[in-house]
Amino acid sequence: MLDGNFYDSMAVQVASPEMISAGVKRHIGMHEIRTTQKSSIKSAYQYGALYSIKLGIINYGVPAIIENNKGLTDYQLHLVTRGTCDIETSYSGSRLKEGHAIIIDPLTPSSIRYHADCSKLIIRVPKALLDHCVLSFSDAVTKCNVSFSSESINLGLNQEALDVLNLVCRSAVTNGNFASKKRNISNIPLSNYFATKLLEFFENNTHRIVSELSDNKIIEAVQDYISRNINDNISITELASQLNMSKSKLFGEFSREKGISPAAYIKQKKLIAIHERLSNPNKDSTSVSQIALDFGFNHLGRFSSDYKKLFNELPSETVRKSRHWQDKTFLKE
Template identity: 30%
Template sequence: MLLLSDKSMVFDHADPYAVSGYVDQHVGHHCIQLPSKGSVSASLSHRKFASMDLCRISYGGSARVTSEALETIYHLQILLKGHCLWRSRHNEHYLAPGELLLINPDDPVDLTYSEDCEKFILKLPVSLLQATCDEQRWKVPDKGIHFTRNLYALPELESLTRLLGLVCLEAEADDNALQTQEHYSRIVASKLLTQLGSNVCREQPLPQAAPFEHLIEYIEANLKQDISAEHLAACAQISLRSLYALFERHSGSTPKQYVRERKLARIHSCLSDPNCHVRSVTEIALDYGFLHLGRFSESYKNSFGELPSDTLRRRG
């Protein structure tokens, strides 16, 4: 997984205090402690991407990074190499490569890097997540958005990992317009809020023992969201087994298959309609949660007999 390349390099084998000063300005306020003996050299790649910051950093030596709290930002950190000791209010954990740490704005920061430690950091402002909740009409507690689980293994978050890879590629592209950056930023925020545990209430309960028609209306109104079978069952207040039986009886498919087919149908309708504003096939695919563009194109062709780019081109 490539998260920022040398194309975004700002410091290479540099004074770690100079790197720390840059991080302090662009990524988050902190204090750094380095070994009193020996010389170390740090490296850093950085890109500003709409309201987010993307950072790849290594200090080249054992370094302890602390902060009372991030206050107005969230940090998503992925360990790429080495190890990193994370001390929280209640325990300690050694992060291994392939682990993700989510730090809330009110969480104290206490991280000790190994000499070979390298990590990717995504900085997101509180305002971005709040705006995403407002847009989706999700309920946020008065005290603000708080992620209730801090640690994840990347295999648990395959679609999020692919999305971050796409964001880094877009950030390093020569034609990354601000409007495109903001589009990706909203998708990242929505993906975090749907995939990671938080105190945000996304549930919109349907009437008791909701019939199939109500479920279909809900799906049609939320096609741009991740709609799992578990979420549909909770909304309908029925068991997962009853949900599968309901879809088999009425549609001859599983909930997942039905949602996927409806997403593809909506995309096909937009690509075919000259009055529907579509900037590119990639953006509309991402809008509806298709992060693997090759598989998306294949599924689309199997359903409609042509590639999505052909549909868009044909409408003139």
């Protein structure tokens, strides 16, 4: 579970919520604060940085409303370490309790209501950093803005996520108590690792894009294998084995992408290849029956029927038309 004491131990007590607000403006981003109390013995904060990533551990100690009417140019991770806060954006509203987190997209106006008992970790992640991380997926991903789900998640139940956050906080650099190291380029790999983990932990639109790209690669691999083995009797078991996937997944991919079964697709590709050969009869003296057998069609009557359904003519008609056209061309020459 979430160790609120770990984050609280990093925070330093200050005189007022206004001082915290000033620090947030300086390190995290601009906003307006509204509160009925000017001071609290519970007010505390600490700020740090991990290369281009900015962090803040915040406890206003009083009920406070933080408003940002324009949004920031970067992403904001909000994780409640104690108490409760309400976050409203232009597209959703969430109540975050201890352990719950949400990421607010760039340029998204927000209104955050802190309860008096609320302590929170805020991490500002540069848009350029996330763009760099998703570049490893595909150029297609970077052509759209990364957008995170408006639903909060309970990071308190994800031990891996907590371990990553604790590592980032311990490694953060500040003039205060986060760490004593100087900011240096050695933190770049960790900041990249953290940004990549955010894409893994929080639902976002790159999941769908990467999935679609993966699906396309599967279809491309199938097409390539069939083309290289077009004369063989390719079984679905063999095809699934070559692609290292189950037969059910193979059927699912073809149903979604092609609207037909893998077996029907293989037959279709074979018939197209035969049609191309029959359309050039002068280049191939092999009989129609032998060509069909060469492509694995052992039932010639069924082959002719399938061929006609696809090309609206019998194989013999394809040969006749092709020869007729070539004879006319020869006479003109």
